Amino acid sequence: MSSTPIKKVTGKGVFVPGDDIDTDRIIPARFMKCITFDGLGEYLFHDVRKTESGEDKKHNLNDPRFAEASILVSGNNFGCGSSREHAPQSILRAGYDAVIAGSFAEIFFGNSTNLGVVCVIASDADREIIASAIETHPELEITIDVENHEIIYGDQSVPCEIKQGARDSLLSGNYDPLDELLVGADEVSKTAGALPYMQA
């Protein structure tokens, strides 16, 4: 589906520290017993945020100072583990539009981009600067400029990276590929026709 191009994402940030934040952490499997993605936002980072008896833990994600955040800032290998789209779906449905990390696991990155959740890479040092800026000024507006590979916060900025294909898709609004894939139906049937195992 052709959607609105995403050139920039602007919002307040919240820092979720740690490398290898896996998809079980983002959305524990026990909350995936569902047949739609509705309501998944409520369980985002559930076990990071809640004790076993359901009380709030001391964590940035529970801190009222960051309640309006719409950009997550985290560590390396963010989204590793399962291919569950429930992870970016829960991020999106909890009101986040973008993730700034040191690196992303591949399947998570693809799933997020398909949904228009912007995932950009920034260096350890630059993420540290952004995290400490957020900590000191939670009201700080952060802008991820997808077009110009830049993260702007206040009057400062740091560079960021995003895979070329993903960047093009976001900028053109074609990040959900289904329409384009549907157009190729005749060529698909030609490719399939040449493969014996595809025959009915």
Added chain:
Amino acid sequence: MGKSLFEKVWDAHAVRQLVNGQTQLLIGTHLIHEVTSPQAFGMLRDRDLKVQYPHRTFATVDHIVPTNESVEPYSDPLAQGMIEELRNNCADNNVTFFDTNTGKQGVVHIVGPEQGITQPGTTIACGDSHTATHGAFGAIAFGIGTSQVRDVLATQTIALNELKVRRINVNGTLPPGVYAKDVILHIIRLLGTQGGTGYAYEYAGTTFDKFTMEERMTVCNMSIEGGARVGYVNPDETTFEYLKGRPYSPKGAAWDAAVEQWKSFASDTNCTFDDVVDIDASHIQPTVTWGITPGQGVGIEESIPAISDAPTQSERDSVAEALEYMQFEGGSPIRGKKIDVAFIGSCTNGRLSDFQEVAKYVKGHKVAEGVQAIIVPGSQVVAKIAEDLGLDKIFIEAGFEWRAAGCSMCLAMNPDKLVGDQLCASSSNRNFKGRQGSPTGRTMLMSPIMVAAAAVTGQVSDAREVFGFASAGV
């Protein structure tokens, strides 16, 4: 210049280039299960699209099925709702469903190969990150998200970037008591949990040449834990032997033609790889994870690393976080950690040979007091053969519970879960925080034999000593 299997299979399935530079790639075989497909069928309905190639999608139910309750409705209404949704979606769209009453149901990555659906030179996708398992047959198999499941249902294709290929050669003979599971835990420990990002892993070398298909599947299964979305082994006589006569394998003249074609997909001897890693099989020990990522593993003779051992601050932070969660002391020996639960099963190690090997050694042993030990066959087919061989009786006699087929305690979407901060010796694939169902539950990954050794001693132990392997301590 020759081509790798990855390039050949990619080229044979590449439909066209998309505007953003990605490839529209034909997915020949699509496997679905109850967790990641219902939303995709919903998206199809919302857009009034139909399943384009229904005969190339195969379904089974695995994540939510209880392993100790066979009569529906299940006591968990959410689980019941999910199985019914899948049943209806398959019936409405003419998709083959290996339902619980077919004798063929099981973990999707065990069902595909044992039915002969998984074949060399094909592309396979499933809304499940352990889909690389099928790469053991020389297929290019991807884990995909639900929007991509929708894309495959509607178009039989996905949009994808081509991957680089890293060849991982493991040469030599594994010491007694060292298994395929140890090989992959060793590889991930060596290359890291994100070392494979952007790569397909081609596993090769004399160790893989000698491996059975089930051993190859165990290794390919965990490619994603090393960051690689795809992992594969070139097809050879072992592959063809396994596939011959399976329900969905080609028959008669078509079989001979298929084998010829399959052989042609193997990597050319003169092809180049983006990276090559060489590993000596004789250096691999029974490997056990001590932390909260599959890369945090050590050999059974080693100690858990101390925080100060890590070279960078971020690694020191990771070790500290893992030690705190696992309640382990840095620098302490891995052996001797007292376990509460032992789990043998999953798409990594829930196949017949896993159970045969364990049965051979647990005979005459008893599960230690206070340990709950469960053995869960990966499919109904595996369960039936194991029972015909009397393996279930050996396990029960030794104090293990013998369950029905499913994902069970690998991910806790069913009643099999850890409680509180229980420590589990597990033959599964992930030791993430909370993975086995309790937010404070602790998982140590290891081979089925090592799980069995932990079960009978009540603590992490060297299976070679517990079961008296010929060359213990090698």
